[in-house]
Amino acid sequence: MTATATVPAELDAPAAANALSTGPKLVIRSITLPTPTKSDVRRRLRQAVRVTARRLGPLFGLAARRQPVSNAEIAEALRKMFDDMGGTFSKFGQLIGSAPSLFGDDVAGAFRSTLDDVVPIPFHDVKLAVEDEFGLPMSQLFSAFDEEPIAAASLAAVHRAVLPDGRVVAVKVLRPGIEYKMAVDLAVMHPLFDFLGHQVAIGVLGEFPALISGLQEQLSEELDLRNEARSMRWFEHLCQVLELDRLEIPLPIDGYAGKRVLAMTFVDGVPVDDVEAIAAQGVDPAPLVQDCVKAWFASALCTGAFHGDVHAGNVMITTDGKLGVLDWGIVGRFDADTQIFFRRVIEGAMGDESAWVDVWKYAEAASGPGLQESLGLTDEQMITVVRMQVEPIFHRPFGEVKLSDMIMTTETMRDMVGAGDSDAPQRRNPYQRWRSERQFRRDQRDSGVRETSFDRSMFLLGKQLVYFERYGRLFLPDTPLLWDRSAFERLLAEPVVIAEVPFE
Numbered sequence: 245m246t247a248t249a250t251v252p253a254e255l256d257a258p259a260a261a262n263a264l265s266t267g268p269k270l271v272i273r274s275i276t277l278p279t280p281t282k283s284d285v286r287r288r289l290r291q292a293v294r295v296t297a298r299r300l301g302p303l304f305g306l307a308a309r310r311q312p313v314s315n316a317e318i319a320e321a322l323r324k325m326f327d328d329m330g331g332t333f334s335k336f337g338q339l340i341g342s343a344p345s346l347f348g349d350d351v352a353g354a355f356r357s358t359l360d361d362v363v364p365i366p367f368h369d370v371k372l373a374v375e376d377e378f379g380l381p382m383s384q385l386f387s388a389f390d391e392e393p394i395a396a397a398s399l400a401a402v403h404r405a406v407l408p409d410g411r412v413v414a415v416k417v418l419r420p421g422i423e424y425k426m427a428v429d430l431a432v433m434h435p436l437f438d439f440l441g442h443q444v445a446i447g448v449l450g451e452f453p454a455l456i457s458g459l460q461e462q463l464s465e466e467l468d469l470r471n472e473a474r475s476m477r478w479f480e481h482l483c484q485v486l487e488l489d490r491l492e493i494p495l496p497i498d499g500y501a502g503k504r505v506l507a508m509t510f511v512d513g514v515p516v517d518d519v520e521a522i523a524a525q526g527v528d529p530a531p532l533v534q535d536c537v538k539a540w541f542a543s544a545l546c547t548g549a550f551h552g553d554v555h556a557g558n559v560m561i562t563t564d565g566k567l568g569v570l571d572w573g574i575v576g577r578f579d580a581d582t583q584i585f586f587r588r589v590i591e592g593a594m595g596d597e598s599a600w601v602d603v604w605k606y607a608e609a610a611s612g613p614g615l616q617e618s619l620g621l622t623d624e625q626m627i628t629v630v631r632m633q634v635e636p637i638f639h640r641p642f643g644e645v646k647l648s649d650m651i652m653t654t655e656t657m658r659d660m661v662g663a664g665d666s667d668a669p670q671r672r673n674p675y676q677r678w679r680s681e682r683q684f685r686r687d688q689r690d691s692g693v694r695e696t697s698f699d700r701s702m703f704l705l706g707k708q709l710v711y712f713e714r715y716g717r718l719f720l721p722d723t724p725l726l727w728d729r730s731a732f733e734r735l736l737a738e739p740v741v742i743a744e745v746p747f748e
């Protein structure tokens with residue numbers, strides 16, 4: 245189950261399929277990004293080439309002379325380049341930072357400090373955007389609107405405001421012209437990283453082309469705030485169906501949910517990792533964090549849709565002791581096979597022996613027959629490898645596990661099998677590793693089994709697992725993931741009925 249797989253798996257797992265939700269699915273629509281002019285692309289590309297030469301030039305020189313360059317050094321240089329470039333490059337750096345299962349801890353760690361590109365938006369532009377979106381003057385739309393934003397990130401700023409009826413709201417406003425800027429950057433990134441990835445023997449770059457396509461897909465959804473509004477309504481409805489009443493999801497305000505401006509109920513609280521502020525509130529965050537993990541698994545297991553960005557900045561302990569989950573712009577959706585796979589993993593961890601066969605079948609379909617062949621193992625042995633990797637994650641306390649191991653890369657599988665083998669240390673040499681990965685990818689392309697396209701749901705799953713790992717270690721170090729067996733049994737046994745369409 246590599247993180248970049250498309251999966252043609254046919255699973256005969258009727259038991260798992262029984263309890264899938266019925267009723268309408270969450271609908272997300274992508275926008276078409278504008279087509280940038282050639283001269284804008286050329287200008288940005290020239291800048292990118294200059295910055296790349298400055299930041300990466302010295303390392304390329306070493307690599308060309310076959311001198312060792314560590315992935316961490318490359319990552320650090322690339323991160324500086326992304327900071328210099330800003331815009332979509334910042335988003336891209338953050339994406340890499342959230343994917344240690346794809347890039348390894350050292351590389352992802354280096355990207356975690358990617359700066360957000362936060363040039364302030366002049367208030368005049370915010371006002372114009374709001375009035376343009378709803379066709380009314382600001383004074384009629386709001387009785388108050390804070391000029392200073394609560395937060396400003398690369399895509400949008402969020403302002404606190406008050407509706408004419410007195411309700412306090414958070415208003416998210418996309419940066420003016422952001423679609424065009426992102427489109428220019430993406431047009432530059434594709435050829436730039438394609439070139440770097442093919443010409444230079446640097447392992448880190450191998451995954452970039454697929455990841456850029458993934459980023460483009462994600463931005464095409466995030467840049468229409470009506471998707472976020474739809475997701476909030478849908479997940480709020482799901483929380484009601486599942487009786488998860490300690491969770492608070494902001495709701496879009498009727499008549500204020502536009503493509504570029506979105507007003508929603510204000511969630512009053514402090515970020516979940518602000519330990520001091522939470523202590524001052526006198527709230528014990530541990531049960532709330534358990535609820536959050538449970539709710540997340542419930543949505544992924546039962547409906548296949550899940551919040552794709554549950555980092556600490558998006559999770560708050562509210563003043564009335566609930567857990568507020570914000571920022572519904574990135575939502576992962578499993579296809580049916582992946583959803584069943586995910587359920588089978590958990591059913592296996594709960595003791596269903598037959599599940600591991602299905603889990604391996606899925607992994608095999610995802611990675612292609614080349615993997616098993618290159619490891620020289622039988623089906624039985626592959627099933628054992630997969631099981632050994634995944635099962636302990638559910639039973640050992642959060643303080644001791646690495647949740648992201650649930651998503652195995654071909655490299656982790658090789659490392660597991662090759663542990664103790666005299667050839668193994670050699671594989672960790674970055675150059676060798678890149679060559680062997682490249683060869684593996686080529687074989688797969690040639691055999692036509694595995695697409696090089698990006699599986700976003702797997703990527704987002706990996707990302708959430710890393711976040712939960714972090715919260716788990718912080719708040720629930722002695723609790724295993726399957727602490728509440730009966731809750732998971734219930735989730736797996738009964739279909740969740742989503743009877744009505746809670747959105748347009």
Ligand SMILES: Nc1ncnc2c1ncn2[C@@H]1O[C@H](COP(=O)(O)OP(=O)(O)O)[C@@H](O)[C@H]1O
Binds near residue numbers: 396511
């Ligand atoms: N409904 C809300 N209530 C209160 N604060 C909010 C709300 N929505 C966003 N914010 C504040 O704005 C910040 C950025 O909003 P978010 O939706 O996370 O956007 P981004 O995609 O830029 O991270 C949040 O971290 C939070 O502080």
Ligand SMILES: [Mg+2]
Binds near residue numbers: 557
């Ligand atoms: Mg956020």
